[in-house]
Amino acid sequence: MAERVLSRPQKASSGKRPSTLDKIQAMEKQRAERRQQMEERKMEMREEEKRNAELGVIGDADFVRMIGEWREQQPCSQPHVAFDCDAGGRAKGKELCICARKRPMGKREVAANDHDAVSCQNPVVVVHDCRHRVDGITKYLANTKFVFDHAFSEAVATDDVYACVCEPLVDFVARKRGRATVFAYGQTGSGKTYTMCGIQRRAARDTFDFVGDDATIVVGVSFFEIYGGRCQDLLRDRARLQVREDGKGEVNVVDLGEDVVSNSEELLDAIDRGNRLRTTQRTRANDASSRSHAVCQIVLRRGPAVVGKLSLVDLAGSERGADTRSHSRQLRTESAEINKSLLALKECIRSLATNDSHVPFRASKLTMVLRDSFVRPHCRVAMIATVSPSVSATDHTINTLRYADRVKEKPAPASSAAAAPPQKNNENTAPPPVLNASPCHQGAAATPRAADPPRRSLEAARRSLDSRQGGRRGNKDASKPPSPRPSPRADSPSFDDISSSLDPIPGWPPAETRARRERDDRGVADPVALVADRAARGPLLVDEVRPEDPDGPPPESVMELHRTVDSLFEEEEALLNAHMNMIQENAELLTEEGRMLQQVQGEDEYDIDAYVARLDAILDTKANQIDSLRTRLRNFSQKLKEEENQSKSLRRMPLY
Incomplete structure (x- = not known):
């Protein structure tokens, strides 16, 4: 009995609960272990960054490692196949070749400690959007995938790009007497002008090689720019040009000069002269940003008839409104005009690729x-x-690739994320896929797009459509009770499944889409109408049901800004012309006044009444000229104030 009594206290002591002091000591021990692990992790990151720096790789070590691991798991790039100009017709989309080219990292990006966030594996381009989870610590990649005809990495030289894409077009123009257009699009500083200058030089050389000894062919070159809605001849000291359409529907650039060249050296000299006169401005994104669309046309003639034409277009650098908000009024109006023209170009190419009956060229x-x-x-x-490879330009890069993707509108292949092997850790794993991912990104449905606002639900889309239909029907249907809202179910289909069944909805497509189709059948009479319709559908993603974005400008504000910019250019042109005319007329009147004074002072007999009457008429003429010029100046000042107020009211400009 004594042994059993003594054993009970020992059993009670072995099951003793830990005291508060024990808990505090355990917490301190765990905290010390976590701090030690964090210090070890920081040391590892510093060592990894040092090793990357020795290899020429900069940026966040975690993201660099995650991108490197992702690239190691991808298959090899497919070989580039030259553009087949003889394949298919417009209905098959073979007349259009869409390429993406990634430039190397620049000195400014290296100084800013940016890292490479774009992968090109022909024909796929993947943008790695480096993000943090909601805890602010865990890192992951949001990969956005695009598929084009060609994807050129930074290792591909301009000669290879030319041989793959442009050399077949030069042969098509020179030997098969066709018409071809090559244009470069992208954000400022992404390598458009560098690429286009290399293409121009090689095209000038090959044009004469392909023409050969055909003495009946005469080669001519013209070079002009479109700046602020105005055309200027770069081979004639920026002489002002007019774009007009004749009764046959042919578009003519009036007074455009064309230099006849006999060899490739003369052709290169003319192209270099035009490039030196291009309009450039300093912007936040680039020190010398091209602010005009430069069009170099190499024309082949047999007598007066044009038998071939190659147009090499270097488009102006695209920028978001956030990058131009702090700029001068001139840069803001330039950006608005650039965005409008880029939108129009995209819509025209899309209409041609889909074989639409109407193409809004006007x-x-x-x-x-x-x-x-x-x-x-x-x-x-x-x-x-x-595109730029830096991680700080991923938004620009995605917008550029979206533009090209919308132009091509290739069918989306199977998602690459579904076939990817599982990751060993959570650092490289994205959150669960969003059901409403944009269909314009090939494979983007499996990657999150936290920057994109959430789409409206199907019920919100139905209510919006019903409200618009109710406004058109009037009071006739006002007494009808609303349809009962279905109760949510756990096994409800995803948004992608629901979106495919939107056709049976009464009143679909929306009124904006029907209005656009009706207007396309009639033709676009107002250049702002296309921008208005595009702005009403939201920037870039034209096929999505978008939410009401409180942070973006309402469509009417965007329309009004574009109208103001258009009228601003017109008022500026009228003001400058009126001022020049007044100076010329004043010079003539000044000469006449000098003769009148000489007659009055040098002759003994003179008609003072005639002198007074003529001087009074001259002063009246000058007063009328000054009043007219002052009126134009007031109108122009009012337009400037309107543009500035509208620019301040818009939080961001849509990028097309």
Whole structure:
């Protein structure tokens, strides 16, 4: 009994609960272990960053490692195949070649400690959006995938790009007497002008090689720019040009000079002269940003007839409104004009690729002057979208690739994320896929897009459509009770499944889409109408049901800004012309006044009454001129104030 009594206290002591002091000591021990692990992790990151720096790789070590691991798991790039200009017709989309080119990292990006966040594995381009989870610590990649005809990495030289895309077009123009257009699009500083200058040099050399000894062919070159809605001849000291359409529907650039060249050296000299006169401005994104669309046309003639034409277009650098908000009024209006013309070009190419009955060429001067290269039965078009590799430019890069993707509108392949092997840790794993991922990104449905606002639900879309239909029907249906809202179910289909069944909804497509189709059947008479319709559908993603974005400008504000910018350019032109005319007329009146004074002072006999009457008439003429010029000046000042107020009211400009 004594042994059992003594054993009970020992059993009670072995099951003793830990005291508060024990808990505090355990917490301190765990905290010390976590701090030690964090210090070890920081040391490892510093060592990894040092090793990366020795290899020329900069940026966040975790993201660099995650991107490197992702690239190691991908298959090898497919070989590039030259653009087949003889394949298919417009209905098959073979007349359009869309390419993406990634440039190397620049000194400014290296100094800013940016790292490479774009992967090009032909024909796929993947943008790695480096993000943090809601805890602010865990890192993951949001990969956005695009598929094009060609994807050129930074290791591909301009000669290879030319041989793959542009050399077949030069051969098509020189030997097969066709029309071809090559244009470069992208953000400022992404390599558009660098790429296009290399293409121009090689095209000038190959044009004469392909023409050969045909003495009946005469080669001519013209070079002009479209700046602020105005055309200027770069081979004639920026002489002002007019773009007009004749009764046959042909678009003519009035007074455009064309230099006849006999060899490739003369052709290169003319192209270099035009490039030196291009309009450039310093922007936040680039020190020397091209602010005009430069169009270099190499024309082959047999007598007066044009038998071939190659148009090489270096588009102006695209920028978001956030990058130009702090700029001067001139840069803001330039950006608005650039975005409008880029939108018009995209819509025209999309209409051609889908074989639409109407193509809105009149929406901008850029599309008007390129109309001849698009509508001819024997024409080809190639687009080179240039992107920056830095992680700080991922938004710009995605917008550029979206633009090119919308132009091509290729069918989305199977998602690559579904076939990817599982990750060993959570650092490289994205959150669960979003059901409403944009269909315009090939494979993007499996990657999150936290920057995109959530889409409206199907019920919100139905209510919005019903409200618009109710406004059109009037009071006739006002007494009808609303349809009962279905109760949510756990096994409800995803948004992608629901979106495919939107056709039976009464009143679909929306009124904006029907209005656009009706207007396209009639033709676009107002250049702002295309921008208004595009703005009403939201920037970039034209096929999505978008939410009401409180942070973005309402469509009416965007329309009003574009109208103000258009009228601003017109008022500026009228003011400058009126001022020049007044100076010329004043010079003539000044000469006449000098003769009158000489007669009055030098002659003994003079008619003072005639002198007074004529001087009074001259003063009246000057007063009328000054009043007219002052009126134009007031109107122009009012337009400037309107533009500045509208620019301040918009939180961001849509990027097209």
